[in-house]
Amino acid sequence: MRVRTGRFRLYAAVARSGFRRYATYRTATLAGVFTNTVFGLILAYTYIALWDERPGLGGYDQSQALTFVWLGQALLTVMALMGGGFEGELIERIRTGDIAVDLYRPADLQTWWLATDLGRALFQLLGRGVAPMVVGALVFDLALPGEPGRWLAFLVAVFLGVLVSFAIRFLVALSAFWLMDGAGTTQVAMLAGTFFSGMLLPLNVFPGALGEFARALPWSALLQVPADVFLGKHTGVDLLRTYAFQIGWAAALLTAGRLLQAVATRRVVVQGG
């Protein structure tokens, strides 16, 4: 039992340092907020034009569509949809061989990086998520939830989304063991991340089978699902089913990451680091 709490304390400290690492760059955060806000404005107007043409498109009214835009800007860095999380550093460590040192540490590789990434995500949510959302709400009429329960449900969905996002990026980073340069996979992951998360366009606007397919993929857990929870599209039992969807993908991908990590470790040991 004592070992457990010690472990927990270790990872909590790791997460805190992940948070602090990003919190140091205040100008960068401010610059990021500015850019997210400009993009939010541009996208918002294109969505207004789209929903003017087709009111109720994808089951959203115009203010829900606008809310989706600003949620996308708020969660862009939280979910590291365009990269920028821990994966670059991990790939670099694999590339240079420093990873051998990490593998011999008493801490578990996957949990260690998960902790830093959770710290990062929390900072991005507070530092880069809140401000654009506030600007969006001031300029446009957004569909903000009235009841605190839904805000809480949203935060849970965001947390589960970060888990899935981490699990995907962990797999991407580990690919560097075999490809010696994660550039290709990182790029593919970024593509999938922006397209299938709903960042480019809400997935319920995708036509027919493409929409069905996109909504079943893990990336939908990153933005589409949290946004729909925020907009009150999933309540009651449906909310639990939605969480189950996120948890299912998180569990499957984290397990895959663990297996891949085991294979990679064996490889490092055989190669002698």
Added chain:
Amino acid sequence: MEPDLIAGPDLIELDGVEKVFDVRKKTGFLRREKHEVRAVDGISFTVPRGEMVGYIGPNGAGKSTTIKMLTGILTPSGGRLRVAGIDPSRERTRLARRIGVVFGQRTTLWWDLPLIDSYRLMHRMYRIPDARYKENLDRCVELLELAELLDVPVRQLSLGQRMRGDIAAALLHDPEVLYLDEPTIGLDVISKAKVRGFLRDLNAESGTTVLLTTHDLTDIEQLCKRVMVIDHGRLMYDGPLAGLHEAGESERTLVVDLERELPPLEVESARVVKVEGPRQWLAFPAAESAAPLVARVAERYPMVDLSVREPDIEAVIAKMYADKSTS
């Protein structure tokens, strides 16, 4: 044709050079105070062609700022400065062809590319004649032992290897002056020796003028006849290394191991500065010979072993500065 060459024997001339920075300090939430920092506060000196000079001082004394002004990176706030007859800040790119610069802390090489790619680029960028380039590269590769490293990306080189690579890069275009900013910092003993040997030969054979900043007194002892000391932006000393010891009235230390623990020894012209069990430290003037002192100690006390320690640069400067400010 070359007016700079007949300008005089002095390759580097500084006359009352100043560099003042405005520093903003946070004094509270959103409150900042502006104040001036005189990083270089009226420095004058000249360096004749072919000389090898050490430029030393504690951290933040203004060494790097001076080097940056001499290379044209920084614009002086006042005074007159000429290198090979050129005003560095006004004609930075023209000067660049005639000087070589090595920063110990960061490389001038292209980080992700093999060493040889950087050299090929220097060849074209500095418009070095083919034959000259080949000759210089071959010489550097041989003397700095770079043959095995040419195809290795710079980021994979060790610190010592990279430093050798950087020195070669700075010399391909036959610069008249070579500035070295902490060239041995962080290097192991063998690498340090290699770098020093190469620089000594370079100065002796090619007559390249060298100005080097360092923390390591051994660099100066082994390379430079002349040394300049800068502190708080002012030139504190300019002359031979031996004179520096006198100027700083520095002391050497005699470390004596006795047979047993004793109260502090009493010998004339030396004083005990530290006692640790049977070992005692005696300070004596650096200009004096250690022999009579050793004889006196051996005569009176049961001595087992002894050694003499040279003063270190920081101590010399600290003492010099203390003397100046009290006088």
Added chain:
Amino acid sequence: MDDSVQARNGRTRARHGLAQVRDGVRAYRLISGMWIRSLMAYRLSFAMTAFGNFAVTAFDFAAILLMFSQVDRLGGYSLSEIALLYGATCTSFGIADLALGSMDRLGKRVRDGTLDTLLVRPAPVIAQVAADRFGLHRLGRLVQGAFVLGYALVVLDIGWTPVKILMVPLMVLCGAGIFAAVFVAGAAFQFAARDAAEVQNAFTYGGTTLLQFPPTVFAKDLVRGATYILPLAFVNWIPALYVLGRPYPLDLPTWTAFAPPLVAAVLLALAGLAWRTGLRSYRSTGS
């Protein structure tokens, strides 16, 4: 000072300036050439990243196609008309990004002190910064934009006149010039705010996203800002609307369609000035 002396000084300065430009172009060519050669050592990896770059940017157009799977018009414009706007801005942006995309690393260079190493080389710093890590894979974006532009020109039913035909390449080139000015100004801004590399993304990537859609989509104030404050409207909106024979935003007069060369020249000059000011302040304050 007498006139002839002044004239001679002016000539000397002009010759000096010209020599600097020549040196800059030469250094740019040398450095970018070196990066291209080193990239070509890993052809497969290069092909993959170039394709990736192509695909990433193509997704922007995919989003527009998806929108048009639900509607026939957006802001009163058809898909092929929007394809013209999209293709023009993406091609212009692609050219500027290919040439100067590395400049957003300037803040990093100031932070880690490597800018100093560029200042001791006999070549203009701007050329060295721009050519550093020259990324030929950025061709992907350019090619993608050119594809869409070509598609739009084929499917659009335009009453072509010689002036309209000439307008298309002029639009793409001047647009590239305007975006180039934004890249340079963004880098110059980083002399003042080192960690603010992302601010320029708002104007570069954000700008090209804005210009992919017709001005009718946006609020008047946003269009005003993009016309009078940061005149991105001259990249493609005004010249493309001239080609399409559509009314200009903000009731601008017809001749403004011919203003892009002037706008690009003025913006490039201003950006150059900003760069000089930034570099000068760096050289007087150090890192």
